[in-house]
Amino acid sequence: MKRKPLREPFDDFCLDFLDGIHRDPACNWCKDPGKPIDRSGLCRHCYRISLEVRRARAMMGRLSQFPQKSPQRIPLELEISNRLQMEQLCRNEGESYGDLHTKDLDGLSLEYDLQLLSQWLLGKRLFRGWASILDHAFSLHQRRFLSYTLSKLIREFSRRHRKSIAMGQVMLKEIHGGLPRVD
Numbered sequence: 553m554k555r556k557p558l559r560e561p562f563d564d565f566c567l568d569f570l571d572g573i574h575r576d577p578a579c580n581w582c583k584d585p586g587k588p589i590d591r592s593g594l595c596r597h598c599y600r601i602s603l604e605v606r607r608a609r610a611m612m613g614r615l616s617q618f619p620q621k622s623p624q625r626i627p628l629e630l631e632i633s634n635r636l637q638m639e640q641l642c643r644n645e646g647e648s649y650g651d652l653h654t655k656d657l658d659g660l661s662l663e664y665d666l667q668l669l670s671q672w673l674l675g676k677r678l679f680r681g682w683a684s685i686l687d688h689a690f691s692l693h694q695r696r697f698l699s700y701t702l703s704k705l706i707r708e709f710s711r712r713h714r715k716s717i718a719m720g721q722v723m724l725k726e727i728h729g730g731l732p733r734v735d
């Protein structure tokens with residue numbers, strides 16, 4: 553199938569819209585262009601998590617009070633891992649959705665976002681195999697615009713559920729080979 557040309561009439565709007573949104577510096581972690589940042593270079597959400605991570609690092613010192621494999625270590629290790637994972641999730645969000653106005657964004661990214669949203673909304677992964685359709689249905693500028701639109705939903709949901717999403721991932725790591733060493 554022939555690829556769409558890089559620019560179409562609606563592209564100018566997408567280009568101006570996304571350039572305008574990305575004019576100001578964004579959060580160092582999540583790179584959300586819609587959130588104001590403070591002197592730390594972080595938005596309010598990431599800053600709050602950075603404080604929790606700082607406390608988690610202080611908690612690591614307490615781990616040495618307990619022998620390895622002691623039952624008292626488990627809740628502490630889980631809490632520390634959870635907070636570190638929350639930071640990682642914020643940074644991952646920045647990788648995925650930061651600077652969308654300059655990303656070489658293909659249909660696979662859009663397919664992933666649509667699948668993620670349908671999983672969260674319906675518990676079912678719709679849009680499987682849509683990458684090629686999305687690639688050809690929209691120009692690069694339109695895909696960036698669409699990705700930004702979807703990212704608004706994904707970011708908001710992720711913010712609200714950051715702690716539980718992080719804990720789910722920590723538990724998965726625990727099942728598949730134990731928690732990473734935090735001390």
Ligand SMILES: [Zn+2]
Pocket residue numbers: 579580581582583584587594595596597598599642
């Ligand atoms: Zn942030």
